[in-house]
Amino acid sequence: MTRFILSRALQIVVVLWVIITATFFMIRFVPGGPFTAEKAVTPEVLRNLEAHYGLDQPLWRQYLDYMGKLVLHGDLGPSFKYASRSVNEIIADKLPVSLELGGLSLGIALALGLPLGVVAAVRRNRFADYLCSSVAMIGICVPTFVLGPLFVLFFAIKLGWVNASGWYGPTDRVLPALTLGLVYAAYIARLTRGGMLEVLGQDYIRTAQAKGASAARILRVHALRGGLLPVVSFLGPAIAGILTGSFVIETIFQIPGLGREFVQSAFNRDYTLVLGTVILYATLIVTLNLAVDLAQVWLNPRRKFE
Amino acid sequence: MTRYFRQFRSSLLCAALSALAFTLGGCGGGEKRGAQERDALRPDGAPKMVFRVGNGTEPQDIDGQTVTGFPEHKIIMALSEGLLGQDPRSLEPVPGMAERWDVSADGLTYTFHLREGLKWSDGSPLLASEIVDSFRRLLSPKLAANYAYLVYNFVAGAKDYYEGRLSDFAQVGFAAPDERTFVVRLKNPTPYLPKIIAGHSSWWPVPVKVIAQYGPVEEKRTPWTRVGHFVGNGPFRLKEWSPNQRIVVERNPHYWDAKTVKLDEIHFYATDDIAADERLFRTGKLDLTDGLPNSKIPSYARDHPELLRRDPLLALYFYRVNVTRPPLNDKRIRRALALAIDRESLVRNVTRGGEQPAYAVSYPGTAGYFPEAQLSGSLEEARALLAEAGYPEGRGLPKIELLYNTSENHRAIAEAVQQMWKTQLGVEVELVNQEWKVYLDRQSTGDYTLLRGGWVADYIDPHVFLEIWETGNGNNNTGWGSPEYDRLLHAALAAQNDEERYRYYQQMDAILIDELPIIPVHYYVKKVLLSPRVKGYYPTLIDIHPYKYISIENAQ
Numbered sequence: 045m046t047r048f049i050l051s052r053a054l055q056i057v058v059v060l061w062v063i064i065t066a067t068f069f070m071i072r073f074v075p076g077g078p079f080t081a082e083k084a085v086t087p088e089v090l091r092n093l094e095a096h097y098g099l100d101q102p103l104w105r106q107y108l109d110y111m112g113k114l115v116l117h118g119d120l121g122p123s124f125k126y127a128s129r130s131v132n133e134i135i136a137d138k139l140p141v142s143l144e145l146g147g148l149s150l151g152i153a154l155a156l157g158l159p160l161g162v163v164a165a166v167r168r169n170r171f172a173d174y175l176c177s178s179v180a181m182i183g184i185c186v187p188t189f190v191l192g193p194l195f196v197l198f199f200a201i202k203l204g205w206v207n208a209s210g211w212y213g214p215t216d217r218v219l220p221a222l223t224l225g226l227v228y229a230a231y232i233a234r235l236t237r238g239g240m241l242e243v244l245g246q247d248y249i250r251t252a253q254a255k256g257a258s259a260a261r262i263l264r265v266h267a268l269r270g271g272l273l274p275v276v277s278f279l280g281p282a283i284a285g286i287l288t289g290s291f292v293i294e295t296i297f298q299i300p301g302l303g304r305e306f307v308q309s310a311f312n313r314d315y316t317l318v319l320g321t322v323i324l325y326a327t328l329i330v331t332l333n334l335a336v337d338l339a340q341v342w343l344n345p346r347r348k349f350e
Numbered sequence: 351m352t353r354y355f356r357q358f359r360s361s362l363l364c365a366a367l368s369a370l371a372f373t374l375g376g377c378g379g380g381e382k383r384g385a386q387e388r389d390a391l392r393p394d395g396a397p398k399m400v401f402r403v404g405n406g407t408e409p410q411d412i413d414g415q416t417v418t419g420f421p422e423h424k425i426i427m428a429l430s431e432g433l434l435g436q437d438p439r440s441l442e443p444v445p446g447m448a449e450r451w452d453v454s455a456d457g458l459t460y461t462f463h464l465r466e467g468l469k470w471s472d473g474s475p476l477l478a479s480e481i482v483d484s485f486r487r488l489l490s491p492k493l494a495a496n497y498a499y500l501v502y503n504f505v506a507g508a509k510d511y512y513e514g515r516l517s518d519f520a521q522v523g524f525a526a527p528d529e530r531t532f533v534v535r536l537k538n539p540t541p542y543l544p545k546i547i548a549g550h551s552s553w554w555p556v557p558v559k560v561i562a563q564y565g566p567v568e569e570k571r572t573p574w575t576r577v578g579h580f581v582g583n584g585p586f587r588l589k590e591w592s593p594n595q596r597i598v599v600e601r602n603p604h605y606w607d608a609k610t611v612k613l614d615e616i617h618f619y620a621t622d623d624i625a626a627d628e629r630l631f632r633t634g635k636l637d638l639t640d641g642l643p644n645s646k647i648p649s650y651a652r653d654h655p656e657l658l659r660r661d662p663l664l665a666l667y668f669y670r671v672n673v674t675r676p677p678l679n680d681k682r683i684r685r686a687l688a689l690a691i692d693r694e695s696l697v698r699n700v701t702r703g704g705e706q707p708a709y710a711v712s713y714p715g716t717a718g719y720f721p722e723a724q725l726s727g728s729l730e731e732a733r734a735l736l737a738e739a740g741y742p743e744g745r746g747l748p749k750i751e752l753l754y755n756t757s758e759n760h761r762a763i764a765e766a767v768q769q770m771w772k773t774q775l776g777v778e779v780e781l782v783n784q785e786w787k788v789y790l791d792r793q794s795t796g797d798y799t800l801l802r803g804g805w806v807a808d809y810i811d812p813h814v815f816l817e818i819w820e821t822g823n824g825n826n827n828t829g830w831g832s833p834e835y836d837r838l839l840h841a842a843l844a845a846q847n848d849e850e851r852y853r854y855y856q857q858m859d860a861i862l863i864d865e866l867p868i869i870p871v872h873y874y875v876k877k878v879l880l881s882p883r884v885k886g887y888y889p890t891l892i893d894i895h896p897y898k899y900i901s902i903e904n905a906q
Contacts, residue, residue: 079496088512088513092491127417200633208626210635295622300594313787
């Protein structure tokens with residue numbers, strides 16, 4: 045297992061390097077730059093701006109400088125848009141917000157999605173199944189940018205229970221976490237149902253039934269572990285996505301999270317902020333995928349570390 | 351197997367419980383809320399007068415010398431002030447830091463007499479020599495301030511200093527003969543300059559001695575603008591800055607005109623989404639929105655006209671023509687296209703926000719200037735021009751590409767115009783949209799045939815819309831130029847009074863309407879929701895509303 049983890053860690057380093065390098069050059073070849081604006085700056089000003097940020101150096105020099113600072117000091121450089129803030133500072137500011145929102149949504153998603161999926165599988169093709177599956181289908185089909193404003197309209201504007209947007213008190217967490225959580229809950233419910241159905245048709249379940257185990261025990265002890273495999277593989281990338289913030293949710297609810305920065309930085313051609321957020325996102329995805337692989341071996345006796 | 355599952359189950363339970371605890375417990379926010387409520391009162395127990403504003407996207411920074419955007423400007427306006435201030439209704443320059451000012455007979459030397467006892471927001475005296483230091487920082491090539499040209503285009507010696515040809519700042523046209531006198535020497539007479547001095551933050555002072563405490567003065571990345579560090583000289587001072595949430599400013603007791611200031615605080619909310627702004631306004635958490643989605647206008651106009659503001663904005667919506675590319679290098683075709691746009695129908699049926707159709711480049715009524723040359727002509731004339739150019743009924747004319755930046759509103763206008771040109775002239779247009787910066791890149795490199803354009807005035811003077819069409823101006827980008835036009839522009843700057851100056855502008859507007867390097871479409875309207883409790887907020891043509899005159903009725 046140690047060998048497995050070590051070799052995967054090595055792969056991760058290579059993957060990250062490729063991603064950073066590709067992003068570094070791709071963003072540079074996109075038309076427009078950080079100083080492109082509707083009111084054009086004069087050529088003299090542009091020259092000085094480029095010198096200020098080191099953009100007057102040849103691209104390979106900038107690349108080596110960037111990689112050097114990144115590897116030696118973990119320094120992601122200054123942001124182009126937010127003049128007095130560094131990318132490290134922006135990420136340190138915004139990531140906890142996204143983590144909080146993501147953690148809450150994930151909690152809601154699991155707490156709702158798993159039971160719904162299990163019930164649907166056990167009561168297959170009966171009323172409960174149709175109900176759970178329809179709810180999940182609606183959850184998948186209704187996009188967050190529709191659900192979010194609908195929640196605001198109802199709970200904030202009509203009922204006045206919570207604020208329409210902002211991120212100040214604990215009640216401000218409710219609507220965004222619910223909106224984001226429900227979508228993931230829907231996916232989890234569908235995956236759980238599918239996984240459970242497959243497992244419930246297996247021989248060892250029949251064996252357990254023949255041995256006289258109760259339905260509840262079969263479900264808890266024999267079926268759930270295998271039935272959750274698809275959910276676990278889905279959770280790896282999903283957690284990475286949910287933790288690094290959601291652009292749509294953060295915009296609708298005016299939440300100071302990382303998702304907005306991730307998208308806006310590309311529109312702003314804020315080169316360093318694009319790279320910083322990509323590096324963070326990529327690191328999360330690859331490490332969580334590794335965690336998923338480990339969890340799958342643990343859950344599925346037929347798989348081994350190799 | 352059971353063991354595994356039990357572990358799994360208990361960890362699941364654990365996760366669910368902790369998520370629940372997290373949700374319920376928040377982060378000890380209860381106490382924070384109590385503090386916020388106490389915060390809402392003045393020391394004497396009366397409710398604070400707070401103006402809550404949707405301010406658009408998160409500001410880049412609040413250093414008036416390095417920022418470029420409008421959301422930034424609206425915050426810096428509260429925190430800083432120039433030598434001159436602005437009248438709340440007309441935005442004409444009024445005394446600011448300077449209680450009076452003189453202009454020499456040749457129009458080249460401005461002498462500002464500062465008020466006695468002028469102070470920074472930390473209570474230290476604000477001296478004329480510090481204003482000179484402030485301009486030294488702005489013009490430093492190392493700082494690379496985007497708007498340095500708004501100073502070096504006018505002030506003697508400033509461009510040489512900015513480009514490093516001059517190293518002695520004493521030779522640049524700024525001087526402080528004593529601590530209450532500040533003198534500016536110009537390259538050319540610039541009659542509209544007081545409007546820029548009053549209105550643009552690149553002309554407002556920054557506290558160089560404070561900036562120096564937090565790092566090199568000529569470095570953008572120093573934390574001098576943070577809460578607790580920032581020092582300004584405006585009617586308000588910085589109290590709170592929560593990135594991507596809000597900036598709170600409070601009354602500055604050291605401001606020279608503190609008695610005029612009525613608001614206790616202004617809360618600037620960072621809102622990227624005007625739809626979210628509107629929802630926040632509806633729950634009573636905002637007094638002023640940053641904008642209003644077009645789709646919401648009819649219902650507000652019908653049900654809540656008292657909340658809806660549609661103020662004319664000194665901004666032109668137009669189509670920019672690349673005059674170097676056939677077939678639009680032929681001005682007859684440009685005129686045919688310009689005549690075939692039914693602007694009345696466009697503003698009535700497509701934009702629907704109360705916009706005014708544009709038949710000239712300059713805005714009618716800019717500081718008393720009304721362009722006389724108007725685009726007028728019949729559809730028959732348009733068809734005849736097209737035939738004369740060799741394309742009767744559009745036959746043989748290659749398809750023209752119209753490029754706009756991706757946006758619902760621009761697409762709607764472009765589609766309407768496309769339809770008008772096709773049915774009236776038989777001209778085929780292909781619509782292409784590009785992401786904002788790609789679109790700007792194609793504009794600045796001239797890689798287009800026909801391109802949506804917009805221009806928003808920074809100050810109220812006809813010069814704003816006319817200067818950019820000078821040959822080779824960095825914002826012209828049409829490939830068009832006219833020596834006669836350039837001559838008139840320079841003659842206007844040397845004019846002795848506005849009457850004479852406006853006569854030159856009339857000729858320039860006539861040239862533009864004849865040559866049509868751009869096809870005017872409509873003038874913008876600023877659409878916002880404003881609480882009726884807000885007083886002292888006037889329509890001002892450039893959406894600037896000096897905060898010291900604003901108050902809130904019945905503050906709760």
